[in-house]
Amino acid sequence: MLNSLSLFWRRFHRRWLYPAISLVVAIAVLLSVPLRLQAISITDLIFQGVQIIQLSNLSDQQEVEIGKQMNAELTSREFRIYNNPTLNAFVNQAGQRLVPKSDRPNIPYTFQVVADQNVNAFATMGGFVYITTGLLRLADNEAQVASVLGHEIGHIAGRHLVEQLKQVAIQRGVANVAGIDQSELVGIGVELALNRPNSRQAEYDADQRGLRTMSGAGYAPSAMVSFMEKLLKGSSGTPEFLSTHPDTGNRISALKSKINPSTANRGDGLNSSTYTSRVKSLL
Structure with a gap:
């Protein structure tokens, strides 16, 4: 009898203890935030706690599945993929070279590649990265393109959009008793990817991850700095690519502090003539 009770307790402990602790912690976090003037019921608090657990454990x-659905929405309604295989x-070859060295x-x-003359690039969820023809036209070499792709991979590695999605989804209440409403998540994700800037912390994080990634893949690290400087100097206004990327001057300084000047230009991708013949002739 004692053995049976012991076995039951071990099974119960493994199956329910940690989810129960997570729920209690989630509710505690919600309770620690100053409440609005209107009362919030304990049922609502428990429900929001469940949402936090669900979204934190994607x-x-x-x-990847949400990213695929977002990609379908974006490429069918928001922009057009550039029709040049x-x-x-x-771009895919350069990106895939970076992936094994990413976090x-x-x-x-x-x-x-998005058919858009504006200089822009962004990432969504689950490994989807987009770069415009305008940015490819502005870049001087492959290493600069790799620096942008590495930065966007850094956002995916840091799950920055996932974190934003979690915050907005909880505010809007997209979960129900059956689980997360995935179609709602996709819609919010598309909205965030197109319109909501990343935080300063997320941009610094993506920069550092991107720098490590491109350097590890064999590209010259100086290209990340040179492309940011090119963006700042070459535009009378703020380029679209930087409008959602705050504190560019400080980011450049932070990157320079991580690059050894003696090896800054050591690596692949700095040949401008090769890039022009391979890429700009196709635009």
């Missing part, structure tokens, strides 16, 4: 597979293959190499990555 698996890689779930994130050679150019898309070039999150174990998910599939998709790199796509």
